[in-house]
Each structure stands twice: as C-alpha cells, then as structure tokens.
Amino acid sequence: xxxxxxxxxxxxxxxxxxxxxxxxxxxxxxxxxxxxxxxxxxxxxxxxxxxxxxxxxxxxxxxxxxxxxxxxxxxxxxxxxxxxxxxxxxxxxxxxxxxxxxxxxxxxxxxxxxxxxxxxxxxxxxxxxxxxxxxxxxxxxxxxxxxxxxxxxxxxxxxxxxxxxxxxxxxxxxxxxxxxxxxxxxxxxxxxxxxxxxxxxxxxxxxxxxxxxxxxxxxxxxxxxxxxxxxxxxxxxxxxxxxxxxxxxxxxxxxxxxxxxxxxxxxxxxxxxxxxxxxxxxxxxxxxxxxxxxxxxxxxxxxxxxxxxxxxxxxxxxxxxxxxxxxxxxxxx
Ligand SMILES: Nc1nc2c(ncn2[C@@H]2O[C@H](COP(=O)(O)OP(=O)(O)OP(=O)(O)O)[C@@H](O)[C@H]2O)c(=O)[nH]1
Ligand SMILES: [Mg+2]
Numbered sequence: 335x336x337x338x339x340x341x342x343x344x345x346x347x348x349x350x351x352x353x354x355x356x357x358x359x360x361x362x363x364x365x366x367x368x369x370x371x372x373x374x375x376x377x378x379x380x381x382x383x384x385x386x387x388x389x390x391x392x393x394x395x396x397x398x399x400x401x402x403x404x405x406x407x408x409x410x411x412x413x414x415x416x417x418x419x420x421x422x423x424x425x426x427x428x429x430x431x432x433x434x435x436x437x438x439x440x441x442x443x444x445x446x447x448x449x450x451x452x453x454x455x456x457x458x459x460x461x462x463x464x465x466x467x468x469x470x471x472x473x474x475x476x477x478x479x480x481x482x483x484x485x486x487x488x489x490x491x492x493x494x495x496x497x498x499x500x501x502x503x504x505x506x507x508x509x510x511x512x513x514x515x516x517x518x519x520x521x522x523x524x525x526x527x528x529x530x531x532x533x534x535x536x537x538x539x540x541x542x543x544x545x546x547x548x549x550x551x552x553x554x555x556x557x558x559x560x561x562x563x564x565x566x567x568x569x570x571x572x573x574x575x576x577x578x579x580x581x582x583x584x585x586x587x588x589x590x591x592x593x594x595x596x597x598x599x600x601x602x603x604x605x606x607x608x609x610x611x612x613x614x615x616x617x618x619x620x621x622x623x624x625x626x627x628x629x630x631x632x633x634x635x636x637x638x639x640x641x642x643x644x645x646x647x648x649x650x651x652x653x654x655x656x657x658x659x660x661x662x663x664x665x666x667x
Pocket of ligand 1 (some may be wrong): 499500501502503504505506507508518519520521522523524525526527548549550551614615616617618634635636637638
C-alpha cells in the first residue's frame with residue numbers, strides 16, 4: 335500500500351531530576367552539596383532519507399516516545415541523557431503540527447535532520463545551585479518535561495515531470511518504455527491506483543529526470559469521481575506536465591481542456607506550469623481513421639516506440655529550462 339499521509343504522536347524524553355545530596359566526610363557530619371544535575375531527555379528527529387518512498391512504516395507505528403534523562407546522583411554525578419530517536423521519512427514530506435496547522439518544514443534533502451520534539455532539560459542538583467548567599471541549598475530542581483506533539487506528515491513525491499491523462503491513455507505504458515519502472519498496464523480504466531516514479535536517463539550527457547505516473551483523471555474527479563484528485567499532490571511540484579490524450583479521441587483539444595480544468599480546480603499551481611501535449615497510441619491511426627493533430631502537439635506510440643524520442647527530448651528541454659525553479663516555489667499550502 336502506498337501511504338502518503340499519516341499522523342504521529344511524538345513525545346520527547348523528560349529531563350532527569352537534579353539530586354539533593356551532601357558530601358560525606360569523616361568527622362564532618364555534613365560536607366558540601368554534591369547533588370548532580372539530571373540528564374536531558376531524548377530528542378525526537380525526523381530525518382530525510384532517499385531510501386524510503388512511502389510513509390507506510392511510520393504510519394504503522396504512530397507513537398514515538400523518547401527515553402527520559404536519568405536523575406542526577408550524589409558525588410556530582412550528572413544523569414545520563416535519554417537516547418534520541420531518529421525517524422526516517424521520504425524526501426518530499428511536509429511536516430505539519432496537527433494542532434496549530436503550522437508547517438514545521440518541507441523535507442527535501444537526504445540526511446536533513448529535523449528536531450520535532452525537544453527533550454526536557456535536566457533539573458539542576460543542589461551543587462549547581464550554590465551561591466555566595468546560599469552555600470548549602472536545600473533544594474534541587476525537577477527535570478523539565480519533554481515536548482509532546484501530534485504531527486501530520488504529508489508526502490508529496492519529488493518528480494520533474496507528471497503524466498496526466500484519462501484512464502487508459504497509455505501513461506504507464508509510456509513510463510515503462512522510458513524507464514526501469516514497471517507499473518501495471520492493462521486495457522481497463524484505473525489500472526494504476528497509486529503513483530509510480532521512473533528515472534529517465536538521457537543519452538546526451540549524464541542527465542536524468544524523474545517522471546511520475548499517477549492514476550487517470552476523469553471529468554469531475556475534483557468532486558471525487560473515479561479515484562479523485564488525491565494523487566495530484568504528487569505532481570504539484572513537478573517542473574512540467576505531459577498531458578496525454580489517446581489518438582482515438584474525437585476531440586483531443588476538448589479532452590485536454592477537461593484535464594486542465596480538473597488540475598486547476600485542484601490548485602492554481604498548475605495554471606502556469608509548463609505543459610506538453612501528446613497524442614498517444616499513434617500506431618492505431620490508420621487511413622480509415624485519420625486524426626487531426628492539434629497545433630503544437632506531439633504524437634507517439636509507446637508500444638512501437640515511434641515518436642517517443644521526440645517526446646522525451648521535448649520533456650528534457652522543458653525540465654532543463656525550469657531546472658532552477660525551486661520545488662517549493664510551486665507549492666501553496
Ligand atoms: N496500440 C497501442 N496501445 C497502447 C499504447 N499505449 C498503451 N496502450 C494500451 O492501452 C491500454 C492502457 O494502457 P496503460 O498504460 O495501462 O494506460 P494508463 O494511462 O496507465 O491507464 P490507467 O492506469 O488506468 O490510468 C493497455 O492495454 C496498453 O497496452 C500504444 O501506444 N499503442
Ligand atoms: Mg496506468
């Protein structure tokens with residue numbers, strides 16, 4: 335299962351208590367204060383990892399509690415800090431405080447370490463509370479509680495290009511032709527039920543880009559028809575969209591219009607995103623069933639390979655032209 339949204343409860347460790355103690359010396363009944371400080375509670379971090387691609391493991395566990403700091407001891411012994419917890423998350427995860435709805439961070443970098451719940455400070459022992467006025471403090475401090483939060487994690491996969499089309503348009507066939515990705519392909523609608531990513535390596539240079547194949551869109555999917563629009567978030571940050579319409583369409587321009595309308599109903603971010611328009615299944619065009627190719631559109635057959643290179647070249651150029659646009663510039667929460 336592809337899980338792209340979940341909430342988790344995180345509780346950092348409480349700080350250990352400071353210690354109240356006096357040094358015991360022979361012949362001196364009450365030596366100087368020597369109560370050590372409590373240790374810090376364990377922090378909780380989320381860590382960006384390019385090795386995981388869904389929130390599944392995190393959703394499965396849901397509750398994360400870090401260890402508390404140990405209490406301070408006599409002889410000025412500071413308590414041991416609680417162990418930190420590191421939770422790996424896929425790149426492209428937006429982390430939101432579920433209560434305040436504040437976006438804490440948008441995790442885009444491998445290895446990025448985000449402190450989401452701070453461990454409580456350890457309390458000071460009586461040794462640390464000595465002042466000139468009060469050389470023998472009777473008190474010590476309790477540890478501070480660790481932070482506790484409910485976080486909502488929303489994954490928006492990072493891809494350069496998104497494939498948009500009605501069910502059966504040939505999106506997955508195209509992806510499997512141009513990359514090593516192997517999404518299921520079949521002649522019925524909604525074969526693809528979750529996003530798939532494929533890496534396309536261009537022959538020239540060492541350049542590559544990532545293509546996202548998402549479930550097909552139908553008219554009124556913004557109102558929940560078909561599989562709905564929940565997967566659109568995964569192409570929200572792409573640099574370009576490939577709009578794919580079957581060559582057998584009676585009115586490709588109209589079909590493309592319907593798709594574009596669904597996109598903009600979902601988010602304005604799609605309005606200005608560069609798009610290329612493709613008529614798919616070119617091999618099915620025969621003399622008996624001629625098709626008028628709209629101006630500026632490309633045609634291809636992902637089955638025979640005819641036209642695929644031209645499409646890739648065009649996509650590649652657009653990705654290059656928009657390379658320096660930060661993913662986040664497109665995002666509007
Ligand atoms: N003749 C021909 N058939 C194609 C071509 N591309 C895809 N098909 C066929 O069209 C059907 C649908 O292809 P998919 O790639 O699964 O379509 P999709 O757009 O991913 O469909 P959903 O996942 O349901 O949205 C399959 O039977 C494919 O074999 C093509 O270029 N030519
Ligand atoms: Mg598909």
